[in-house]
Amino acid sequence: MTPTTVSALVLRYLYLFTRTPIRLVELIFWPLVDLMVWGYLTRFLQKHTGDTFPYEITFLIGAVIFWDILFRAQQGVAMFFLEDVWSRNLLNVFAAPVSHADYLISTYITGLLRATVTTSILGLLALLLYSFNIFQLEWSLLLYIANLLMFGWALGMVSTSLIVRWGPAAESLAWAVPFFIQPFAAVFYPVSALPKPLQWVSQCLPCSHVFEGMRESLKTGEISWDHLGLAAGLNVVCLGLAGWLFVRVMRTAREKGLLTKFASQ
Amino acid sequence: MASSILQVSHLTKTFGAVTSVNDVSFALAEGEILGLLGVNGAGKTTAINMLLGLITPTSGSIEIFGRDLQKHRVETLRKMNFCSTYTQLPGNLRVSQNLKVFGMLYQVPQLSKRIDELLAMLEISHLRDRVSGHLSAGESTRLNLCKALLNRPKLLLLDEPTASLDPDIADKVRKVVRRIREEEGTSIVYTSHNMRDVEEICERIIFMHQGKLLFVGTSAEILAKSQEKTLEDVFIRIARSGDLEPLTTPAS
Numbered sequence: 238m239t240p241t242t243v244s245a246l247v248l249r250y251l252y253l254f255t256r257t258p259i260r261l262v263e264l265i266f267w268p269l270v271d272l273m274v275w276g277y278l279t280r281f282l283q284k285h286t287g288d289t290f291p292y293e294i295t296f297l298i299g300a301v302i303f304w305d306i307l308f309r310a311q312q313g314v315a316m317f318f319l320e321d322v323w324s325r326n327l328l329n330v331f332a333a334p335v336s337h338a339d340y341l342i343s344t345y346i347t348g349l350l351r352a353t354v355t356t357s358i359l360g361l362l363a364l365l366l367y368s369f370n371i372f373q374l375e376w377s378l379l380l381y382i383a384n385l386l387m388f389g390w391a392l393g394m395v396s397t398s399l400i401v402r403w404g405p406a407a408e409s410l411a412w413a414v415p416f417f418i419q420p421f422a423a424v425f426y427p428v429s430a431l432p433k434p435l436q437w438v439s440q441c442l443p444c445s446h447v448f449e450g451m452r453e454s455l456k457t458g459e460i461s462w463d464h465l466g467l468a469a470g471l472n473v474v475c476l477g478l479a480g481w482l483f484v485r486v487m488r489t490a491r492e493k494g495l496l497t498k499f500a501s502q
Numbered sequence: 503m504a505s506s507i508l509q510v511s512h513l514t515k516t517f518g519a520v521t522s523v524n525d526v527s528f529a530l531a532e533g534e535i536l537g538l539l540g541v542n543g544a545g546k547t548t549a550i551n552m553l554l555g556l557i558t559p560t561s562g563s564i565e566i567f568g569r570d571l572q573k574h575r576v577e578t579l580r581k582m583n584f585c586s587t588y589t590q591l592p593g594n595l596r597v598s599q600n601l602k603v604f605g606m607l608y609q610v611p612q613l614s615k616r617i618d619e620l621l622a623m624l625e626i627s628h629l630r631d632r633v634s635g636h637l638s639a640g641e642s643t644r645l646n647l648c649k650a651l652l653n654r655p656k657l658l659l660l661d662e663p664t665a666s667l668d669p670d671i672a673d674k675v676r677k678v679v680r681r682i683r684e685e686e687g688t689s690i691v692y693t694s695h696n697m698r699d700v701e702e703i704c705e706r707i708i709f710m711h712q713g714k715l716l717f718v719g720t721s722a723e724i725l726a727k728s729q730e731k732t733l734e735d736v737f738i739r740i741a742r743s744g745d746l747e748p749l750t751t752p753a754s
Contacts, residue, residue, distance in 0.1 A: 241607075496556050
């Protein structure tokens with residue numbers, strides 16, 4: 238890994254945002270819409286169910302914030318590649334002295350930056366609008382976020398690999414891939430709400446354990462080390478597999494001339 | 503004789519049933535400008551992309567600075583660069599921002615000074631704060647050339663750098679290419695459909711046709727062999743007959 242190369246790639250991404258503030262819409266507007274929809278739904282349910290209101294429902298707001306961290310981390314990786322495609326800059330980057338490690342670490346950093354901006358804003362607004370304090374998780378919040386970031390990066394590498402392999406027609410996968418797993422990820426309901434076979438699928442996803450852990454921590458006030466441990470272990474496997482897929486697809490892309498085809502379309 | 507910067511041996515690239523580059527071998531000496539010519543689809547761009555590590559050869563080898571490109575891709579790319587009329591720098595970044603990013607990627611020392619030098623050399627200092635996407639074709643080409651010269655490359659690949667440029671700007675680009683070769687001893691592979699470019703600046707020429715290497719030599723040698731008056735005539739003959747030999751008059 239070459240720090241100057243990584244800095245250059247991240248700087249390029251930051252320039253894109255500062256030059257076109259409209260991009261902040263994507264970073265702030267959609268997460269805000271999600272927060273408001275789920276926030277007001279939670280309020281509505283609280284108001285109309287009185288004492289019978291299940292405590293878990295307040296976690297919907299936490300789930301929205303956590304889901305967005307995962308989604309922004311994935312987007313950081315996937316959009317990094319697409320930005321170069323859209324600006325016809327792809328060959329300039331891939332013909333520059335940039336190793337796979339430099340490229341991937343740069344995408345992780347941009348994913349982290351995107352997630353940091355969105356989480357900070359959503360966390361504060363959830364507190365102000367709905368009196369929901371995600372920061373009550375204290376230090377465990379960082380551990381949950383770290384796991385979501387790692388899984389987001391892994392999903393981002395899978396998205397980019399599929400886009401490189403299948404070409405511009407597959408660009409929509411940059412947004413779609415996280416939603417393929419959302420039904421099984423226990424975002425808004427516990428794993429136990431799923432049918433038995435799907436529970437197995439859910440248990441294999443690192444993010445399911447983060448969402449389960451987050452609910453448990455908010456309820457008991459204690460860190461759910463079991464869930465965090467499982468999430469971290471699964472993340473190591475997912476990152477390894479996604480990294481292997483990325484490197485393999487890039488090798489295939491060079492063999493089949495996919496990068497140059499992409500650049501000329 | 504000057505040492506060889508680039509050594510291409512039996513380079514072949516097939517995409518399914520199509521052979522884009524077929525058993526091509528050539529060498530490029532230090533400080534030499536080599537013209538790579540051929541009609542559309544001759545295999546020039548595929549060859550250039552293989553030299554940049556963007557496409558992996560099916561067989562054959564590419565040695566740059568005496569090292570195998572596949573095995574030492576990143577280190578090799580650090581000492582070379584390219585400029586193509588078919589690529590752009592990010593349109594929403596300013597000229598200076600684009601050059602700063604690529605200067606960092608190529609780890610250019612004293613980057614600000616180098617950017618100033620190049621903008622002045624290519625007569626686009628006044629565009630430093632302009633958004634790259636708002637540049638004209640000629641300005642954009644010169645910006646691409648600035649990017650390609652940032653790291654003082656020992657090997658420079660120029661893919662049709664004067665395509666779509668007016669004669670004045672094309673002349674300026676040719677002068678810059680000659681100047682950097684003279685001042686820095688840069689070795690250059692130059693593809694173009696503009697025969698004037700090639701005659702003016704290339705010491706040797708490679709003609710490719712249907713992926714194969716048809717001829718390697720100087721302009722004078724190719725004119726003598728083909729018995730044509732200009733390179734343009736040679737080009738047209740190859741495009742139409744796929745052959746360099748003079749047409750034989752049928753026996754009456």
